[in-house]
Amino acid sequence: MSILTNEKARVWGGFAIAAILLFAVAPAVLSDFRLSLLGxxxxxxxxxVGIGLAWGRGGMLTLGQGVFFGLGAYIMAMHLKIADAELRGDTVPDFMQIAGIRELPGYWVPFSSPIVAILGILFVPALVALLLGLGVFKRRVKGAYFAILSQALAAAFAILLVGQQSTGGSNGLNRFRTxxxxNLNDPANKQMLFFIAAGTLLAVVAITRQLMYSRYGELLVAVRDQEERVRFLGYDPANIKLVAYVTAAFFAGIAGALFVPIVGIISPADVGIIPSIAFLIGVAIGGRSTLLGPVLGALGVAWAQSAFSESFPSGWTYAQGLLFIVVVGFFPAGIAGLIALLKRRKKQSDDPPPEAPEPAEEVEMAR
Incomplete structure (x- = not known):
């Protein structure tokens, strides 16, 4: 009983510390620009976090998360552009007027409603992942084939967006006002967006932890390690994988929707192959099989990219690739796994050596 109590105390203590850092310390010490950057x-x-669940626990190398990130982002961006146009008294957004489009495209119309836009952000990426997952996992596609397929999907999505004038083409959608x-120009509202993103991150981590340490989490790891044995026990590995894959897409869609008002732009360059790989690099560096490793890895890589690219614009890409190679080649469990290994070794060195057994009594020589 005491073990469970200590575990709960550690978990709640960790969430409390994270909440204090995000909601109190960060706004107090960071400027408005740096706070938006952290958002x-x-x-x-x-x-x-979603990639850590699907890849770290489920063994699915998801190279196409940019698709689900982009779906959530573009739905949010379309709603914001429509809302801005209505405030100006226009029927179409400003970039459509420049392109000569006088009527709102049919697939834009539903997202003029805030409720429909929110529902689309929540369910469209998950629905696309569900349909794709059913077609892939039921046919037992896995490993490198699954990775290539997901990456091809990201490439096709980016190319499709580039060719669409109604979504801004290669320039994407930007200049959101509300x-x-x-009002997005109000610093108080920018801080509100940061708080929403921070609260969402804590909620996502809590949901993922519940999944990881439940019976489902055990099944997901079992499918990763011994898929055929799990099938022999009467479970369908495709359904188990599907839940993790859809959950990861659900998280990515929400992240994309929050990205749009915080950053102020979404374009095909943010949803293609390169961003999808960048998501994966952060997870690999942080530690894909742990709960907090993906979070810390993503934050660390993003911060390093922002910091080093300011001084070495052309060198960061090579440094990022080299870091990924070093981690995968020498520390496959990531930084979190390396820290856990060092802790285990320290504990073993601190433990006292076992006492030598007492010598056996001498056996009588004569009988």
Whole structure:
């Protein structure tokens, strides 16, 4: 009983510390610009949590999370552009007027409603992942084939967006002025967006922890390690994988929707192959099989990219690739796994050596 109590205390203590850092310390010590930058990094961390569940626990190398991130982002962006146009008294957003589009495209119309837009953000990425997952996992596609397929999906999605004038083409959607009635130029509203992103990250981590340490989490790890044995026991591995894959897409869609008002732009460059791989690099560096490893890895890589690219714009890409190679080649469990290994070794060195057994009594020589 005491063990369970200590475990709960550690978990609640960890969430309390994270909440204090995000809701009290960060706004107090960071400027408005740095706080918005941290909000952007938190969006990446939300995506990373889902990848950690699908890849770290489920063994699914998801190279196409940019698709689900982009779906949530573009739905949010379309709603914000429509709302801005209505405030100006226009029927179409400003970029459509420049392109000569005088009528709102049919697939834009539903997202003029805030409720429909929120429902679309929550369920469209998850529905796409569900349909794709059913077609892939039921056919027992896995390993490198699954990774290539998901990456091809990200590439196709980015190419599709580039060719669509109604979504801004290669420039994407930008210059948002309001967020559900709140002025985005107001620093107080920008801070509100940061708090929403921070609260979402804590909620996503809590949900993922519940999944990881439940019976489902045990089944997911079993499918990763011994899929055929799990099938022999009467479970369908495809359904178990599907839940993790859809959950990761659900998280990515929410992250994309939060990314749009925080950063102020979404374009095909944010949803293609390169961003999808960047999500994966953060998870691998942090530790894909742990709960907090993906979060810390995503935040660390995003911060390093922002910091080093300011001084070495052309060198960061090579440094990022080198870091990924080093971690995968020498520390496959990531930084979190390396820290756990060092703790185990320290504990073993601190434990007293076992006492030598007492010598056996001498056996009588004569009988």
């Amino acid at each position: 952007k990094f938190i969006c990446f961390a939300i995506v990373a 967020f559900f009635g709140f």
